[in-house]
Amino acid sequence: MEVDALGIATVTIDGGGPLNIVSSGLAQALAATLRGLASRADVRLVVIRGSGQKTFVGGADIRELAALDPAAAREFIGALHSMCEAARDLPVPSICALRGWCIGVGLELAASCDIRIAEDTARFVMPEVRIGIPSVIQGALLSRLIGEGRARWMMLTGEAIDAVKAESWGLVTEVVAPDQLESVVRRSAASLAELSPSAMRAQKQVLRTTEAPHLDAAMKHSIEIFGAAYESDEPGKLMNDFLTKKRGSSH
Numbered sequence: 001m002e003v004d005a006l007g008i009a010t011v012t013i014d015g016g017g018p019l020n021i022v023s024s025g026l027a028q029a030l031a032a033t034l035r036g037l038a039s040r041a042d043v044r045l046v047v048i049r050g051s052g053q054k055t056f057v058g059g060a061d062i063r064e065l066a067a068l069d070p071a072a073a074r075e076f077i078g079a080l081h082s083m084c085e086a087a088r089d090l091p092v093p094s095i096c097a098l099r100g101w102c103i104g105v106g107l108e109l110a111a112s113c114d115i116r117i118a119e120d121t122a123r124f125v126m127p128e129v130r131i132g133i134p135s136v137i138q139g140a141l142l143s144r145l146i147g148e149g150r151a152r153w154m155m156l157t158g159e160a161i162d163a164v165k166a167e168s169w170g171l172v173t174e175v176v177a178p179d180q181l182e183s184v185v186r187r188s189a190a191s192l193a194e195l196s197p198s199a200m201r202a203q204k205q206v207l208r209t210t211e212a213p214h215l216d217a218a219m220k221h222s223i224e225i226f227g228a229a230y231e232s233d234e235p236g237k238l239m240n241d242f243l244t245k246k247r248g249s250s251h
Contacts (some may be wrong), residue, residue, distance in 0.1 A: 058108025
C-alpha cells in the first residue's frame with residue numbers, strides 16, 4: 001500500500017498466488033489496510049487493484065473452504081465480509097481497477113467500491129453455486145448495480161459475463177483497452193483527488209446513508225445462511241471434486 005503526494009492511496013491485492021486467491025488471512029489483512037486508510041486525514045482517494053495480469057481476484061480459497069464446518073464457515077465468510085465492508089465504509093471515493101478475471105469475492109469487493117474501471121478483456125462471474133455454496137455477503141449489492149433479474153441470473157447460473165455486457169448492465173463504470181487501464185485509473189483518481197476533501201467526504205456520507213436500509217441486514221443474514229450450507233457434506237464433496245479435477249488437468 002502506498003499514498004502519493006495527491007493523497008491517492010493504492011492498495012494492491014497480493015499474497016494469494018498468481019491468481020490472487022483470497023484466504024481468510026488475506027481478507028483480514030486487506031480489511032486492516034483499508035480501515036487504516038479510512039482513519040487517515042491525508043488520504044483523498046483509494047485505488048484497489050490486483051497484482052497480476054490474469055485476475056483481479058480469483059475468488060476465495062477453495063482449499064480452505066473445503067475443510068470448513070458450519071462454525072468455521074461463518075468465521076471465514078465473516079472475514080470476507082469485513083474486507084468488503086472496509087471498502088464500502090471508506091470515507092473517501094474508491095476506484096477498482098479490474099484486469100482479467102473477477103471471480104466471486106473479487107466481484108463482491110468491486111461492487112463495494114464507488115467506481116469500477118475494467119479492461120475490455122475482463123470477465124465477471126459469481127460461481128459459488130457450482131461448488132455447493134451460495135453467493136452471499138456483498139452479493140446483495142449486485143441488485144442495486146445491475147437489477148434484480150440480472151443479479152439472480154448471475155448468482156443462480158454461475159455463468160460469466162464479459163466486460164462489454166458488464167458495462168451495459170451497469171456493473172462497471174468504464175471499459176478501456178488493456179494498455180490504457182493504468183492511465184485511465186490514474187487520470188480519474190487525480191481528477192477526484194483535486195476536489196474539495198470535505199465535500200467528497202460529505203458526499204460519501206450522503207451516498208452511504210441513502211442506501212436501502214435492508215442491505216446491511218441482508219448481508220449479515222447471508223453469513224448465517226452460508227454457515228448453514230455446511231451442515232451437509234455437499235460443499236466439501238463438490239470442492240474436493242473440483243480440486244481433484246484441477247490437479248488432474250495440471251499434469
